[in-house]
Amino acid sequence: MSGVRTTTGEPAKLALSVTGLRVTGPAGPIVGGLSLEVGCGETVAVVGESGSGKSVTARALTGLLPTGLTAAGTMTIGGDTLPLDGGHRAWRGVRGSRITLLPQDPFTSLSPRHRCGDQIAMSLRGLSKAARKAAVLASLDEVGLPGRVAGQYPFQLSGGMRQRVAIAAALVTKPDVLVADEATTALDVTTQREVLDLLAGLQRERNMGLILVTHxxxxxxxxxxxxxxxxxxxxxxxxxxxxxxxxxAHPYTGRLLDCDPPLDVTLDRLPTIPGSVPRLAQVGDACTFAPRCALATDECRSAAPALAEISPGHRVACVHAGQFTTDDPERVVVPPAAPAFASAPAGLEPVLCISGLRKSFGSHVALDGIDLDIAPGESVAVVGESGSGKTTLARIVVGLEVADEGTVRTGTSRPPQIVFQDPYSALNPSLSVSSSLRDALRAGGRSKSEVPALLEMVGLPAAYARRRPRALSGGERQRVAIARALAARPDLLVCDEAVSALDVSVQAQILNLIAELRASLGLSVLFISHDLAVVRQASQRVYVLYQGRIAEQGHTGEVLSAPARDYTRRLMASVPAGR
Incomplete structure (x- = not known):
């Protein structure tokens, strides 16, 4: 129990111990020899870029690896030691009852065809109908939801309520350990804080171990x-x-922290980590980070460093542990200044002018009297909680929804183009990159011969034209999605949560790319986001939406540094500590 301690320094009771977890797929190893411990009532975070093995680890620990992947290693939970191959009979009584998974997206993890109460009750075995119903209602009450939610379907609930239902379903069996896999990634800052506070409260009540998988x-x-x-x-x-x-102490950890966008200052350019995460099978007997590390030597390239303790409970797998600084030499803070554009400069027509915009869905008012303008070359952000009207506004701007009242006027004949949130579903998996871009070029009246130029514009090699989406990383897919949008030569690019699904290093690369495109093409950007630190780095002006109305607007630095409205202050207060 080397790292698990109580507040008095005494060894804590273990909720979970994992030794030598290895996960292998058809192409070779994916996770190599991971060991970790979680104490009762303790929260252990597992962090890293996409491709680092976080979600695979979460699924291996809960016996939910997809077909084709196999696990090895041992897990001790509640005094019982079990193999992690998922086939042991004793393991079947552990999955879902002693350790359970809270997936990332409740919209896809909850079935749209079954009522919420039925889904919560699925893991309750050996109980009478009355006892199951009572357990479901008690579980809903624990997560702060009324009993009527048991009779509703997931699509009838907000994102935050769906995640609470998913938590109720995961915890109804009162497991010793909960594995939360990116469970708050898609939530706005206030809903994220509410869900994390809820988990922390339930954890304290039950003395439950929590593994928090997050980027x-x-x-x-x-x-x-x-x-x-x-x-x-x-x-x-x-x-x-x-x-x-x-x-x-590890260069990779330091570089990850460099990439995390700050909330208190605006940077001229966000730090990034060159290259991408390799597959473990490609690395062999070498340090996995060596190809991207400025400190790498021949020793790093010839042998994998052991995980060694450098202080009590602090282990690092690096021969250069601690021999670097987290101060990025290229970090340039942009000094506070007056807004680049308070409105469209005299004589220059705005690329977007919205006046008196209203939109309702049945009795729900999504937008109520929105006035907004964007000048040529300007980047404007729209922020707010889920349900504030951000995405509805974006869809109206690009013609995917029609407003009930008001006007949307663009200062160009070229329609705005949109980049969606999820790079994994935005591209047709059956089409090559070339086919997707050729279709977009054809629709814009351009030649298919421009595919290589489009790829170069977004920082991808021409050879990527032959690849299909499944062969691309999340960041590469989002670059292709941006290239597809640029095929129509728009004056306005609408980014609807375009970096929220990406880890911090890839997010920084995409934000830098969008800034470069603005500078080189004179492109205007409407940036829809719930991440205030991203908004600080990506926009010159910001509109804060609350229940379909503009609560506050102004120069981004001024609004986020000294918000005038209580709602904006609440958003700022919900941002995770340290930014």
Whole structure:
């Protein structure tokens, strides 16, 4: 029990111990020899970029690996030691009852065809109908939902309510350990805070272990007792969360922290990590981070470093542990200044002018009297909680919805183009990159011969034209989605949560790309986001929406540094600590 301690420094009772977890797929190893411990009542964060093995680890620990992947290693939970291959009979009584998974997206993890109460009751075995109903109602009450939700379908609920139903379903069996896999990634900051507070409260009541799988370093910083940093399927660093995040000893951890966008200042360019996460099978007997590390030597390229303790409970897999600084030499803070554009400059027609916009869906008023303008070359953000009207506004701007009242006027004959949130569903999986871009070029009256130029514009090699989406990373898919939008030569690009599904390093790359495109093409951007730190870096002006109305607007730095409205102040207060 090397790292699990009580507040008095005594060894804590273990809720879970994992030793030598290995996950292998058809192409070779994915996770290599991961070990971790979780104490009763303790929160352990597992962080890393996409492709690091976080979600695969979460599914291996809960016996839910997809077909084609196999696990090895052992898990001890509640005093029982079990193999992690998922086939042991004793393991079947553990999954869902002693350890359970809270997936990322409740909209897809909950069946739209079954009522919420029935889905919560699915894991309750050996109980009478009356006892199951009572357990369901008690579970809903624990997560702050009324009993009537049991008779509703997931699509009738908001995103925050769906996630509460998913939590109720995961915890109705009162497991010893909950594995939350990016459980708040898609939520706005206030809903995220509410859900995390709810989990923390239930954890305290039950003395439950919590594994928090996340790419949000602010969430890890504010919620975790200890942290495990994964890279390419191996542990890069482990230790006390406050210590690791304040003074990282592994270069990868330090570079991840550099990439996290700050909320208090605007940077000229966000730091990034060059390259991408390799597959563990490609690395062999070498440090997995060596190809992207400025400190790499021949020793790093010839042998995988052991995970060694550098202080009590703090382990690092790096021969150069601590020999770097987290101060990025290229970090340039943009000084506070007057707004670049308060409105369209005299004589220059706005690329977008919205006046008196109203939109309702039945009795629900989504937008109520919106006035908004964007000048040529300007980046404007719209922020607010889920349900505030952000996405409805974006869809009206690009013609996917029709307003009930008001006008939407563009200062060009070229229609605005949109980049959606999810790079995994935005592209047709059956089409190559070339086919997707050729179709977009054809629709814009341009030649298919321009595909290589489009790819170059978004920082991708021409050879990527032959690839299909499944062969691309999340960041590469989003670059293709941006290229597809640019095929029509728009003057206005609408980014609807375009980086919210990406980890911090890839997010930084995409935000830098959009800034470069604005500078080189004179492109205007309407940036829809719930991430205030991203908005700080990506926009010159910001509109804060609340229940379909504009609560506040102004220069982004001024609004976020000194918000005038209580609602904006509440949004700022909900941002995870440390940003």
């Amino acid at each position: 949000d370093l602010g969430v890890a910083r504010g919620r975790a007792d200890r942290i495990t940093v994964l890279y390419a399927g191996r542990v890069a660093e482990q230790g006390d969360a406050a210590e690791v995040l304040a003074a990282p």
